[in-house]
Amino acid sequence: MKRFFLTFALAAGILGGCTENHDKNLQKLESFIQNDTSMTGNLRTICKEYPARLSGSRNNAGAQEFIYRELNDMGAETSLMEVEVPNWFGGESSVEVIFGKQRLNIPSVNLGLAEGTGGKVIQERVVEINTRRELGEKDVKGKIVFFNDPMKGHSDYGRAVWQRRDGIAEAAERGALGVVIRSVTQFMDSHPHTGSLIYSPNAPKIPAVAISTIEAEKLSRIISENRSVKIALSSTAGTREGKAKGNNVIGEIKGSANPENIILVTGHLDSWHIAEGAHDDGSGVVIAMNVLRAFKEAGIQPYNTIRVMPYQDEEVGLQGIHTYSANKKGSGEKHIFHLEFDLGVGAPKEISFYGDSASTARINNLLAQYPIGYKSTPVLKHAGVTNHFSTTTQLGSMMGIFIADNDADYFLYHHASNDNFEVVDQQQLKECSAAVTKLIYLMDRLYK
Numbered sequence: 001m002k003r004f005f006l007t008f009a010l011a012a013g014i015l016g017g018c019t020e021n022h023d024k025n026l027q028k029l030e031s032f033i034q035n036d037t038s039m040t041g042n043l044r045t046i047c048k049e050y051p052a053r054l055s056g057s058r059n060n061a062g063a064q065e066f067i068y069r070e071l072n073d074m075g076a077e078t079s080l081m082e083v084e085v086p087n088w089f090g091g092e093s094s095v096e097v098i099f100g101k102q103r104l105n106i107p108s109v110n111l112g113l114a115e116g117t118g119g120k121v122i123q124e125r126v127v128e129i130n131t132r133r134e135l136g137e138k139d140v141k142g143k144i145v146f147f148n149d150p151m152k153g154h155s156d157y158g159r160a161v162w163q164r165r166d167g168i169a170e171a172a173e174r175g176a177l178g179v180v181i182r183s184v185t186q187f188m189d190s191h192p193h194t195g196s197l198i199y200s201p202n203a204p205k206i207p208a209v210a211i212s213t214i215e216a217e218k219l220s221r222i223i224s225e226n227r228s229v230k231i232a233l234s235s236t237a238g239t240r241e242g243k244a245k246g247n248n249v250i251g252e253i254k255g256s257a258n259p260e261n262i263i264l265v266t267g268h269l270d271s272w273h274i275a276e277g278a279h280d281d282g283s284g285v286v287i288a289m290n291v292l293r294a295f296k297e298a299g300i301q302p303y304n305t306i307r308v309m310p311y312q313d314e315e316v317g318l319q320g321i322h323t324y325s326a327n328k329k330g331s332g333e334k335h336i337f338h339l340e341f342d343l344g345v346g347a348p349k350e351i352s353f354y355g356d357s358a359s360t361a362r363i364n365n366l367l368a369q370y371p372i373g374y375k376s377t378p379v380l381k382h383a384g385v386t387n388h389f390s391t392t393t394q395l396g397s398m399m400g401i402f403i404a405d406n407d408a409d410y411f412l413y414h415h416a417s418n419d420n421f422e423v424v425d426q427q428q429l430k431e432c433s434a435a436v437t438k439l440i441y442l443m444d445r446l447y448k
């Protein structure tokens with residue numbers, strides 16, 4: 001009993017001693033989300049009607065229109081923010097391995113921003129590279145490089161991704177004619193996983209593709225068993241002349257007390273050219289949209305403006321969020337919190353939080369009082385530096401990146417053609433939606 005009074009006083013203190021019944025409001029939001037079917041329907045539409053939503057593409061424009069219409073229909077104030085996006089197209093690619101008298105076709109995908117071969121076939125000897133150091137030691141001039149440095153587990157991504165992000169530039173600087181990489185995933189599967197590369201300004205933009213981990217093992221075996229192995233590589237990826245345009249879609253409910261204070265919730269509406277983009281990031285888009293719908297349906301008026309923004313071009317050039325931040329700088333709006341959902345669906349686990357440690361403690365106190373998950377409830381983990389997801393912290397905003405418990409399967413679907421509607425667990429999607437919506441409610445009440 002004594003403990004009850006202590007925690008009650010703490011909660012009342014944190015939320016300014018207001019007379020509102022927060023438990024009841026949170027319950028209203030949760031029961032709407034539990035019983036709602038529109039979020040699943042929206043995810044299905046985005047994935048099935050507008051797959052391969054690369055920014056600048058026709059399907060991207062279709063998804064953008066659909067999302068705008070949905071936000072309007074739920075009664076949000078809507079607007080569009082124009083974004084200049086990379087004019088890149090994914091095209092097709094072909095990898096043929098030639099050894100002895102045999103020729104073997106291996107399925108592949110172009111890497112993001114890769115330039116193609118203009119329809120030509122490059123046929124050259126292949127050199128396998130297993131470590132970054134080896135790239136500096138082996139002669140790759142005039143050859144095709146095969147990067148085969150396996151990712152060893154979920155947390156090894158940041159290391160293993162060098163093959164895609166930096167390896168291609170380095171190989172080109174050393175005279176390589178093309179690159180084939182082992183997909184950056186710890187799983188042995190048959191799906192090539194794409195992702196963006198970075199070209200060197202001092203070397204040619206050589207073609208670069210990914211093959212699946214199973215095919216990478218096969219290719220490595222062929223190389224070890226044969227004296228001479230060649231690869232015939234062709235690609236129709238490329239960049240069109242001029243810039244392409246897209247729009248960040250904005251939907252909001254104006255705050256009743258502090259309309260100039262912004263609480264922002266984002267997911268990106270673009271996806272890779274080979275995928276429905278369900279985990280990445282159709283789920284983030286529908287979860288953000290559902291925050292507004294839940295507030296509307298539960299009849300809860302926010303004190304601060306709650307803004308959701310399905311935005312452009314996270315995958316290839318990060319222009320959507322950068323454009324937003326540049327646009328809002330000096331606008332008079334005060335961004336107090338930005339929540340990003342872009343790491344896939346699963347049971348809510350934690351929120352990687354970019355803010356001072358006093359705020360971290362304060363919000364965690366609140367989450368201890370008002371759990372936001374169903375079975376598990378995430379807590380804030382203080383993180384020191386902002387990552388690539390957002391430049392909104394430069395607007396003075398605190399930021400959170402929502403993390404679900406999906407270490408066991410996230411990289412099964414990451415940037416691959418199997419990231420489709422069917423692989424998203426709809427109950428977990430609801431659980432994430434409820435956690436995000438309740439967190440936004442608590443942040444709104446905290447900054448009354």
Ligand SMILES: [Zn+2]
Pocket residue numbers: 268280281314342
């Ligand atoms: Zn993403």
